[in-house]
Amino acid sequence: MKLLSLLLALAMLLLSPLHAAAIDYKIVTASERGTYIQIGRDLAKYVAPAANIGLEVLPSKGSSENVQRLRYEPGVKLALVQSDVYQAFLDQAAAGNAQAGRMIKPLRAVMPLYNExxxxxxxxxxxxxxxxxxxxxxxxxxxxxxxxxxxxxxxxxxxxxxxxxxxxxxxxxxxxxxxxxxxxxxxxxxxxxxxxxxxxxxxxxxxxxxxxxxxxxxxxxxxxxxxxxxxxxxxxxxxxxxxxxxxxxxxxxxKAFLVTYDYGAAHGTADNLAAFAKSLCSNFDTLQEKGHAKWKEVKLDLPTLGKGWSYYPPMERALRSCLANRGQNDTRPMLNPASSGACTQQQKVLGLCGT
Known part of the structure; x- marks a missing residue:
């Protein structure tokens, strides 16, 4: 009897990873009738399951709000963000805006997507x-x-x-x-x-x-x-x-970007997001075939980013490894959006001050 119980327990331990419950993460996008939310739904449908992630797709007011929610809202691990919005936060941080610095400095790019x-x-x-x-x-x-x-x-x-x-x-x-x-x-x-x-x-x-x-x-x-x-x-x-x-x-x-937070390589989330990146690469052809038409404009590569931008290392390694297997690795530099002024209005639209 004891031997049977031991064998059953061992079998459960061996089988449990195959039936482990999906990890619940969230991605913030934009309005219900926009393109971002459809891109998020494609990631939830064609990419997340292979990484054992249940990805909830959330609407939002757009990129500026997404930066804030990715930084502070529990469960939000990914966001879709416009390149000029990301750069504007970096510019505000460089100009000494502490609030902008707290929000943008821990964020990391996953990969560029398409032009909006x-x-x-x-x-x-x-x-x-x-x-x-x-x-x-x-x-x-x-x-x-x-x-x-x-x-x-x-x-x-x-x-x-x-x-x-x-x-x-x-x-x-x-x-x-x-x-x-x-x-x-x-x-x-x-x-x-x-x-x-x-x-x-x-x-x-x-x-x-x-x-x-x-x-x-x-x-x-x-x-x-x-x-x-x-x-x-x-x-x-x-x-x-x-x-x-x-x-x-x-x-x-x-340019639209997929963005995440710098959880550090030792954080448990790092392995999950690395698995997501690997699945993104492995299922990229499916995204282009079955997803929103914009996926056909996405090139699966990791170009050199502008000053102040950086990729999230665990996801970058997973993507580069997959790209090497696919025979791709494009390191062409991306345009670095110009710094902008008019701080009062910019801070307002970034949500860094009252409306």
Whole structure:
């Protein structure tokens, strides 16, 4: 009897790792109708299970809030963050903002993902045609704490050499911005950051053409040249929004990153996140085949990061090992987004001061 009990106990010990309960982690993304949340859901569906992780996908106001939640919210281990938002926190920390330093210094990049297009939406009867014509107009730029707010205010400052006047800034959701744009007309331009195809626009009916249109990037404008110091040229494709867009629309874009926290190599979370990184690499072809269309734009590599940026070593090692097995290892340097000023407005949209 004792021998039978001993054998049963031994069998349970041997089998338990195979049936261990998944570890519950969270990833913060963005709005329910944006691209980030769909990318998060793809990671939860195609990547997390092989790492024995149950990944809960959480909506948020966007990148700035994601930085704060990754830093302080229990259970949040991963976040999707725009490159200009991450850089803005680093710039604030370098300028002596202790709060920004506490939030950003322990965070680490996992890998760059794709470019997110920036949409400048105006009424169909608006006299505006180009992005550089938004000077002195009333802009809806996303909620305080969103990546869109950071991108909009940074772009404005780069293009025109001055901050967006607070009297011209409205901090509201993308959905509310489109409503106000076409009803009470209290705003002139809705600035929206979302990887195409974005559900917000995919769901629109053909009648939308009668109400709204997109502004175009003019490569000959000096304001465009200044914007391209930090942002990337991009194109909104007709195929992404056949109900709305008649031809490709040139615009600007910002890079999306998968980000985590520096738990240290000895922390128990390090092994779990390393397993997640290994699964991300192993299942990358599945992500590109079955996930959101944006995965097709992601290149599985770890380019050299800009000053102040660094990868999380346990995940970096797992990815580089997998990349070596796949015959890939791209170390091309990434563009380091330019430092930006106008601290008062920037601190506001980063959530570093009161609204």
């Amino acid at each position: 297009e920036i949409y400048f939406v105006v009424r169909a009867d608006s006299p505006l045609q180009y992005i550089h014509e938004i000077r002195d107009r009333k802009l809806a730029i996303g909620p305080v704490g969103s990546g869109t707010a950071l991108s909009a205010t940074t772009l404005y400052r780069l293009m025109f050499g001055k901050p967006l006047p607070e009297a011209n800034a409205t901090y509201i959701s993308n959905e509310e911005a489109l409503i106000r744009l076409t009803t009470d007309k209290s705003i002139d331009v809705a600035v929206i950051v979302a990887g195409q195809p974005a559900k917000l626009f995919v769901d629109m009916k053909p009648e939308a053409r009668r109400y709204i249109k997109l502004l175009r990037l003019d490569n000959a404008a000096p304001e465009t040249e200044r914007a391209l110091q930090t942002y990337y040229p991009a194109q909104i494709e007709k195929s992404s929004y056949p109900n709305w867009v008649d031809e490709p629309v040139p615009t600007l874009a910002v």
